[in-house]
Amino acid sequence: AGNKTLTIIKPYAVKNGNLGAILHKIEESGYRFAAIKTLKLDKHEAEAFYQEHKGKPFFDDLTDFMSSGPITAAILEKENAVADFRFLIGATDPNNAKEGTIRKMFATSKTQNAIHGSDSDESADRECDFFFSKRERL
Numbered sequence: 001a002g003n004k005t006l007t008i009i010k011p012y013a014v015k016n017g018n019l020g021a022i023l024h025k026i027e028e029s030g031y032r033f034a035a036i037k038t039l040k041l042d043k044h045e046a047e048a049f050y051q052e053h054k055g056k057p058f059f060d061d062l063t064d065f066m067s068s069g070p071i072t073a074a075i076l077e078k079e080n081a082v083a084d085f086r087f088l089i090g091a092t093d094p095n096n097a098k099e100g101t102i103r104k105m106f107a108t109s110k111t112q113n114a115i116h117g118s119d120s121d122e123s124a125d126r127e128c129d130f131f132f133s134k135r136e137r138l
């Protein structure tokens with residue numbers, strides 16, 4: 001169990017030219033890209049993706065931001081992918097993210113925090129299915 005996770009490089013990071021640097025950091029950290037695409041979510045799709053946060057005070061800002069521009073979604077494979085990837089990306093709030101983590105390097109706020117990683121194997125399954133059909137996976 002736990003050999004894959006779903007990541008999203010968020011709009012601000014893509015817009016500011018940090019996509020390649022972030023993908024490189026992920027790859028050099030030992031993850032294989034099993035699937036990858038760049039797309040734009042509409043507000044309704046962003047709300048569906050983040051359904052478990054519905055009702056929280058940051059939900060509207062989060063889904064506005066996530067539908068504000070292009071994102072890059074990818075399925076990453078590695079042993080213990082979910083937990084290890086959350087360590088690699090760092091704390092949700094970049095002010096609390098450790099040196100060397102992706103959010104420390106590229107995030108500017110809790111909302112504009114550069115990157116997403118699945119929080120459990122169950123979330124990873126649901127999130128991979130949200131973005132990718134079977135034919136799009138290796």
Ligand code: CMP
Nearest residue numbers: 053058062092110111112113115116117
């Ligand atoms: P992400 O890993 O994409 O999953 C949920 C997102 O909600 C998270 O990144 C943050 O961008 C956002 N988020 C979580 N907690 C807060 C918070 N307290 N204030 C603002 N945004 C938050």
